[in-house]
Amino acid sequence: MTRIFIPKDAQAVALGADRVAREVERVAATTGQTIAITRTGSRGLFWLEPTIEIETAEGRIAYGPVKPGDVEALLEAGMLSGAAHPLRIGRPEEVSYLARQTRLTFARVGIVDPMSAQDYVAHGGYAGLTRALELGGTGIIDEVKASGLRGRGGAGFPTGIKWSTVGLAEADQKYVVCNADEGDSGTFADRMLMEGDPFCLIEGMTIAGVAVGATKGFIYIRSEYPHAFRAMNDAIAAATQAGYLGPSVMGSGHAFTLETRLGAGAYICGEETSLLDSLEGKRGMVRAKPPLPAIKGLFGKPTIVNNVLSLATVPWIMANGAAAYADFGMGRSRGTLPFQLAGNVRRGGLVELAFGTTLREMIEWYGGGTRSGRPLRAVQVGGPLGAYFPDELLDTPLDYEAFAAKNGLLGHGGIVVFDDTVDLAAQARFAFEFCATESCGKCTPCRIGSTRGVETIDRIVAGIEPARNLEIVRDLCEVMTDGSLCAMGGLTPVPVLSALAHFPEDFQRAPTLMAAE
Amino acid sequence: MTYEPWDASIADEVIARHARLDGATMPILHALQETFGYVDRAVVPMIADVLNLSRAEIHGVVTFYHDFRSEPPGRHVVKICRAEACQSVGAVALADHAKRVLGIDWHGTTADGRVTLEPVFCLGLCACGPAALVDDEPVSSFDPAAFDARLAELRA
Numbered sequence: 001m002t003r004i005f006i007p008k009d010a011q012a013v014a015l016g017a018d019r020v021a022r023e024v025e026r027v028a029a030t031t032g033q034t035i036a037i038t039r040t041g042s043r044g045l046f047w048l049e050p051t052i053e054i055e056t057a058e059g060r061i062a063y064g065p066v067k068p069g070d071v072e073a074l075l076e077a078g079m080l081s082g083a084a085h086p087l088r089i090g091r092p093e094e095v096s097y098l099a100r101q102t103r104l105t106f107a108r109v110g111i112v113d114p115m116s117a118q119d120y121v122a123h124g125g126y127a128g129l130t131r132a133l134e135l136g137g138t139g140i141i142d143e144v145k146a147s148g149l150r151g152r153g154g155a156g157f158p159t160g161i162k163w164s165t166v167g168l169a170e171a172d173q174k175y176v177v178c179n180a181d182e183g184d185s186g187t188f189a190d191r192m193l194m195e196g197d198p199f200c201l202i203e204g205m206t207i208a209g210v211a212v213g214a215t216k217g218f219i220y221i222r223s224e225y226p227h228a229f230r231a232m233n234d235a236i237a238a239a240t241q242a243g244y245l246g247p248s249v250m251g252s253g254h255a256f257t258l259e260t261r262l263g264a265g266a267y268i269c270g271e272e273t274s275l276l277d278s279l280e281g282k283r284g285m286v287r288a289k290p291p292l293p294a295i296k297g298l299f300g301k302p303t304i305v306n307n308v309l310s311l312a313t314v315p316w317i318m319a320n321g322a323a324a325y326a327d328f329g330m331g332r333s334r335g336t337l338p339f340q341l342a343g344n345v346r347r348g349g350l351v352e353l354a355f356g357t358t359l360r361e362m363i364e365w366y367g368g369g370t371r372s373g374r375p376l377r378a379v380q381v382g383g384p385l386g387a388y389f390p391d392e393l394l395d396t397p398l399d400y401e402a403f404a405a406k407n408g409l410l411g412h413g414g415i416v417v418f419d420d421t422v423d424l425a426a427q428a429r430f431a432f433e434f435c436a437t438e439s440c441g442k443c444t445p446c447r448i449g450s451t452r453g454v455e456t457i458d459r460i461v462a463g464i465e466p467a468r469n470l471e472i473v474r475d476l477c478e479v480m481t482d483g484s485l486c487a488m489g490g491l492t493p494v495p496v497l498s499a500l501a502h503f504p505e506d507f508q509r510a511p512t513l514m515a516a517e
Numbered sequence: 518m519t520y521e522p523w524d525a526s527i528a529d530e531v532i533a534r535h536a537r538l539d540g541a542t543m544p545i546l547h548a549l550q551e552t553f554g555y556v557d558r559a560v561v562p563m564i565a566d567v568l569n570l571s572r573a574e575i576h577g578v579v580t581f582y583h584d585f586r587s588e589p590p591g592r593h594v595v596k597i598c599r600a601e602a603c604q605s606v607g608a609v610a611l612a613d614h615a616k617r618v619l620g621i622d623w624h625g626t627t628a629d630g631r632v633t634l635e636p637v638f639c640l641g642l643c644a645c646g647p648a649a650l651v652d653d654e655p656v657s658s659f660d661p662a663a664f665d666a667r668l669a670e671l672r673a
């Protein structure tokens with residue numbers, strides 16, 4: 001019997017992986033070849049999806065991108081023994097795009113069976129929790145602090161410090177909440193991890209629970225991710241069945257249970273306090289801080305809120321040691337970040353690298369330039385609240401502080417490439433429009449300012465009093481930056497002002513008209 | 518996709534099944550929409566009663582979230598991504614094309630009840646855009662030609 005691995009990752013499915021898997025089953029049955037297909041996550045080399053990997057004596061051999069119509073020829077050519085074929089990629093680990101990465105958080109994604117706790121353990125899973133149980137609460141927290149891990153959701157707050165605040169809080173009930181709202185355009189790492197290695201997130205949350213004495217966890221998953229939602233539910237059921245969740249995790253006497261909840265299409269619910277309100281069954285309104293969620297969080301109890309990647313990195317840190325993790329990176333950005341290459345790029349995908357690689361290397365070496373083949377004009381890093389950078393800024397290293405120094409942000413590590421057909425005035429208008437649509441409505445600068453921003457950019461683009469209206473846009477940005485409760489209103493000026501600063505010509509296209517009556 | 522026609526006793530069962538969850542409102546609303554395809558406003562007092570919350574509070578939740586429809590959708594739902602990474606590869610042209618071909622705007626349903634068109638901000642398929650969900654099936658490289666082909670496949 002030959003073992004075959006075909007991704008079930010939503011991106012691979014969108015490219016036809018389900019149809020390919022069905023065709024492999026069908027053709028193998030008609031030719032009498034015995035196979036067993038395991039549906040894995042994706043390795044994140046999307047231009048090669050759908051891939052088929054075959055277990056052979058020399059390790060796995062990959063073929064891709066495979067169309068259903070290729071399957072017969074592949075099997076005929078001897079794919080099951082790793083034979084030659086124009087679609088043969090070879091050993092996936094040796095593809096340079098993957099070989100040059102440092103896969104820590106994503107070590108198992110695309111390799112393991114995401115439905116199997118047993119397979120997870122066979123690939124090193126639960127070594128982290130085993131060590132964590134030996135270290136105990138403060139020992140775990142010290143280790144997370146020493147690793148230098150900063151929150152991967154966007155704000156970059158040190159994870160160990162957050163955990164120690166929750167650990168020190170006195171309460172009859174504490175919670176661990178995973179932020180899987182991943183709303184930023186250009187990001188999909190949380191989705192890939194949940195679909196490809198859900199036990200890793202479960203293990204990370206369990207370690208967090210043990211560290212601070214929380215017995216209950218929730219994963220808040222955006223409704224746009226139905227595949228990830230199902231994968232997490234299946235994995236939670238399997239982990240509970242196997243005793244990795246429940247009244248006594250791995251027989252340790254620590255109780256920890258997990259539940260999932262679905263978001264409902266509101267970007268603001270990625271903001272942690274809005275997320276907590278939504279989890280409580282309310283409208284997702286942003287709460288004023290203090291009190292911090294670490295002190296007064298879900299249902300008023302001390303709560304860890306962390307991004308998927310922050311939590312899913314903890315098992316690696318526990319298993320390999322804080323020092324091993326902190327060895328990667330630059331400055332105050334320690335470890336690796338799973339970057340996501342997206343938009344108009346030839347080789348989009350998941351690129352986990354130590355901090356410090358330049359944006360240019362990412363886009364040119366990994367991405368292979370634009371997909372359209374036209375010149376690159378702008379890159380937006382960090383989601384809808386991130387800056388648009390021109391070519392001159394591409395040598396900026398991917399590091400929290402280096403990006404801040406250029407008035408940008410790394411956010412959740414999404415990198416969106418635009419070619420020379422992009423109109424930055426339209427992008428600036430979209431930033432305001434998005435803020436107007438997604439604002440929770442609590443503060444006037446965010447709610448009203450964004451709507452006025454859309455109208456004002458429309459006037460500029462129409463050539464109506466451009467100088468005066470540009471001044472109004474800058475004033476609006478200042479009011480939003482200073483007068484917003486959260487980063488939705490507070491950072492919407494970042495894409496707008498970066499578009500104005502680096503691409504002023506896009507705001508001057510129309511002939512100037514006289515002021516409208 | 519097929520949904521149950523609105524039925525208060527089915528709604529009662531759906532609500533009861535999720536009422537004991539922490540923060541039950543959202544799971545209940547999702548389950549109702551999954552059952553009926555939309556959230557009938559008649560459920561507001563029903564949920565309020567069961568969860569011992571005010572009607573105003575439940576109404577506020579239903580209307581806050583973009584996902585919850587107030588009308589039954591068409592037989593097929595096409596959600597097209599409007600976010601930046603998809604914009605960089607033609608999402609705006611795709612959306613204009615889809616609206617023109619279907620003769621509807623966002624959230625509209627074709628007169629024959631066949632297709633509902635909804636906007637979505639990112640599906641996590643940003644490396645191979647434009648992206649869409651067609652009846653919950655993810656689709657990549659959804660250019661106008663792919664849209665036309667897919668539309669032809671959608672049965673009545």
Ligand SMILES: Cc1cc2nc3c(=O)[nH]c(=O)nc-3n(C[C@H](O)[C@H](O)[C@H](O)COP(=O)(O)O)c2cc1C
Nearest residue numbers: 151152153179181182183270271272306307310487
């Ligand atoms: C408008 C807005 C949207 C956000 N969206 C997300 C999100 O989708 N996922 C996420 O992890 N953090 C998001 N954040 C950041 C969270 O508020 C919070 O910082 C994070 O969940 C903390 O986890 P971390 O320390 O592990 O990053 C968002 C913040 C704002 C202001």
Ligand code: SF4
Nearest residue numbers: 440442443446486489
């Ligand atoms: S800035 Fe906007 S989204 Fe944030 S709290 Fe204020 S109104 Fe709500």
Ligand code: FES
Nearest residue numbers: 598603640642643
């Ligand atoms: S931006 Fe369209 S799928 Fe992410």
